[in-house]
Amino acid sequence: MTTPDQDLLSGTTTLDALRRLVDDVAALVDTVDDETWQAASPCPDLPVRDLVGHLVGGLDGFTRVARHEGGPAFDGPAVDRPAAAGTYREAARAAVSAWSVPGRLDEVFAMPWGDTTGGQLVGFLVVEQAGHGWDLARALGRPATLDERAVAVADGVAHAMITPQMRMPGMFGPEVATTTGATAPDRLAAFLGRHP
Template identity: 30%
Template sequence: MTTPAFDMEAAATAVETVVSGVTEADFERRTPSEITVRDMLAHVLSFTEGFRQGATKEAIGRSQPPGPAPLAPDWRERIPAQLKALVAAWREPEAWVGETEVGGVLAPAPQMAIFALDELVIHGWDLARATGQPYSPAQEDLAVLLGFLRDTPREGIPGLFGPVIDIPAEAPLLDRVVGLTGRDPAWAAT
């Protein structure tokens, strides 16, 4: 039986904490991803369900690439519930076996799990920065992401990551991970 390589609970809890601090007054603020907080919350709703389905493999052959969607009125209740469901789904050993599909992309399940972790950590950071909240993801999660992102091409990956921002090796791990996704760790809301 396959043992999950890592657990997503710490990352999901960090996102839930940030989301709980978001107010409607924050909705039009820009995030480091150049979308509004409202649109980022809608994205969180989308990817948490998409990657939960990736763990259960229920969407193989049926998933669609993500697109813009309005923010559901019950986002404040749904995001925490979907985060918990995502964590639970990836705790099942079967989630890590074979291939799965998320957003119209078929890939090995362990790779999809890393994509899910990346979405949690990076978009948690995006929301925290946009709303001026503290954010401290687990060092273990950042180490997984550093290994995953280490070979990102300098020019980035269109549609996923902007051009890599050089961050000194002695910088905090979060700053190095964020820089590999094309985000400036010094970014602050204006």
């Protein structure tokens, strides 16, 4: 495994990637209609309605961590389809704001898996938003046109973070081979265990 460029893993870079990704994911949520709200997604057991809730829940959970209000939970709220885009955007705005507080990215947080910097936590959130952003695009029948720089950051974090022990149901599946010419979002999805 190659060592990711450390610049891609810095706190300020992961926060910039998060800002870019949530804009792209919000644009996808904007296109969800009543029919696609019920559609299956590539993420097992998460149809689009629950996938959007999961994305919101991840943002909310890491916002609570940044504010010292609790731990990261990815159980998302029940989101109404007409309010989905606004709910997602508000959760994204709150997360970016919480992690933009001076010094927050360098702060060390006591997490269940060990001490983790704010920048690393934002990196986890970038992987989550990029991976599930890909899921959402595919569920909607669209190419995953996510910001290239943000996807590169997500890929670097994923390669640094994901161990063989984490490849289990409910976490990450086995890495999937990709074809020559696969897009960066497809390669990231394949590394996370999706089938592009």
